[in-house]
Amino acid sequence: MKQNKALRTLLVCLLCLPILVKGQPPRGPLAPPPKINADKTVTFTYIAPNAKDVKLSGQFLTGGPSAMTKNAQGFWTVTVGPVKPDIYPYNFVVDGINVMDPANEYFFPNERFKGSLLDVPADEPLVHALKDVPHGSVTYEYYPGVQNTTGSLVVYTPPGYDKNKNTKYPVFYLISGTTDTEEAFFKVGKVNLILDNLIAEGKAKPMIIVMPNGNIEARVADQKGGLKPADPAGRESEEAVTRAKNFAGDLVGNVIPYIEKNYRTLTGANNRAIGGFSRGGGETLRTALGNMDKFAYVCTYSAYLSPAEMEKEYKDVAGKPQVTNQKFKLFWVSVGTEDFLYKSTVEFLDYLKAHNVNYKSLITGGGHTWMNVKTYVAATTPLLFK
Amino acid sequence: MKQNKALRTLLVCLLCLPILVKGQPPRGPLAPPPKINADKTVTFTYIAPNAKDVKLSGQFLTGGPSAMTKNAQGFWTVTVGPVKPDIYPYNFVVDGINVMDPANEYFFPNERFKGSLLDVPADEPLVHALKDVPHGSVTYEYYPGVQNTTGSLVVYTPPGYDKNKNTKYPVFYLISGTTDTEEAFFKVGKVNLILDNLIAEGKAKPMIIVMPNGNIEARVADQKGGLKPADPAGRESEEAVTRAKNFAGDLVGNVIPYIEKNYRTLTGANNRAIGGFSRGGGETLRTALGNMDKFAYVCTYSAYLSPAEMEKEYKDVAGKPQVTNQKFKLFWVSVGTEDFLYKSTVEFLDYLKAHNVNYKSLITGGGHTWMNVKTYVAATTPLLFK
Incomplete structure (x- = not known):
């Protein structure tokens, strides 16, 4: 027993030794990445010999951040769960400072917070899992944007796009939320894998998915003299409405023409869908309702417009429900009961209902x-273009 | 004067107020992103009211980390420079802990360290600047990899690739370094913008650039039960040699066939180049010298092979220099004089020279x-496929 302990101590000490590599500067010890155990508990490790307090913060923790314990060598660890299989943002909180997991290459692209991603696979692969099915591609594109700047897009093309030279595809415009970048639906939302899987099962039609940046002001500022990360402003503030209108102008005036010129697209409202999460959902509604001839499919995930804004800006939507119902083949609204926008979203649904505007909703x-968001994408994409 | 001070204090207090957004949880104050001043000095800000010591660490700081100063509201700031225009990794060091810049969306994709990227533009745009020229695309691809796993590639296609349906292109395989992911040459190296600019100026031939992950063991582990970030091992260790051989087998056996099947490529050694940085440079040499019929252009950036390994594994390279010199249209070796691999790289060059193996080198x-790396990419790509 004592021998075992001595051996363990020796091994730990060896781990802690700076790794001396021929000709390279010495490095500190290397933390292991999150370890997913057989029972779906997950063990996290962070190295901070001098820290006084290290916690784990993650969206899989229902009771708030979880305290970690330090061993004699300065390795802080905690095992949590079992964790329900899914992909979750998380970070360490080191003496009050949020820190990404140094040992994990998967991150949450964002203008403000810096989080790592924990992927807990299920025994029966989830809808966003990387499976052995034909894969589409994800392409980063530049397009001529507003104010003579160059805009950024991330574009999913379905499996076979490069082979089926005579096939044209419908397009789903999908907008991420406040402080998310145009990479979020790819890197965090895994829409490419969700679509690969749904298409392989025959559940969704092959489609192109175009992911713009919901904060075009950031891209303009970036090219005209410096970064300008989003300031979260009230969803119904003048700034938010102006931003959404700028966004709508860019999407309709620049992005759609660019995509329809450079990709093999089916055109017309019946071949265009628009959707978004959070701020992107607000932009979805403002873009679709402000351009009733452009999109026949409208999907909002955790977003709403207030009845006041609907009455002021989009009076005909509720005022002429028979026209609205004819134009929209799908008007989808999703939200979670614990979402801080739940109540406002229910008010939005009540408003639509009271005015006989057809919609589908999924309340989770x-x-x-x-x-x-992944759940909502998987629920809505099978309904598009059918 | 006093009035001004009172006003400033009021403004700072307002900035520090948690921003209360209707229906959203209160947020803390938001730090500004790095501000590049007119004289190319740069001002950094980090918010940490409770931290005891905050430093700025960055590759533009020649004298090591720079101390930051805290104001009464807990904002730590420092102005450094003037900074020579370029793109640099940096991070804050908060009580000894490395932290990315929360206000900067641009990051260094890596299996181990987490850094932000500072982009200081030049008055006359640099070779990697986003200019108003035709742009290529960058595509994320999956391919059937080793051990029945799915591999990841990042692929640059030049401007016009989608339009010029009858044009075939040569291919440059470009491999990133230890702990870098397959995104590094795109997100940090800006090879897409460098090529866009060089092609627009007629200096480089339009080409496809394929960026694989140099650590295929990481992708295999990821899909077979958990993350396995790279352990930096000695460049000449058995592990490094085995990893490079596995990499070469995957590149030649899986990646090249996938690319030549799915992209419009010119084939044969004269239409293939291979290059890499650091570990990727070692893999470049081991792949090219171990497959002498595959690549006519070989570029290493900050990498070498030892004379001992050359003699043991690739005896014919120096033993039959006339064959080597006929096979390689370009054998390029670059390194910086302050690189910790400088001495070993010079030994490698001396070995080639002593054996009459032709090479070009750029010592910076x-x-x-x-x-x-950006300098070396810009210097070598104009020499490929000519």
């Missing part, structure tokens, strides 16, 4: 999270 | 950095 548990 | 200042 959970909050304003990308776990829910 | 600077160290083992991605600033140098």
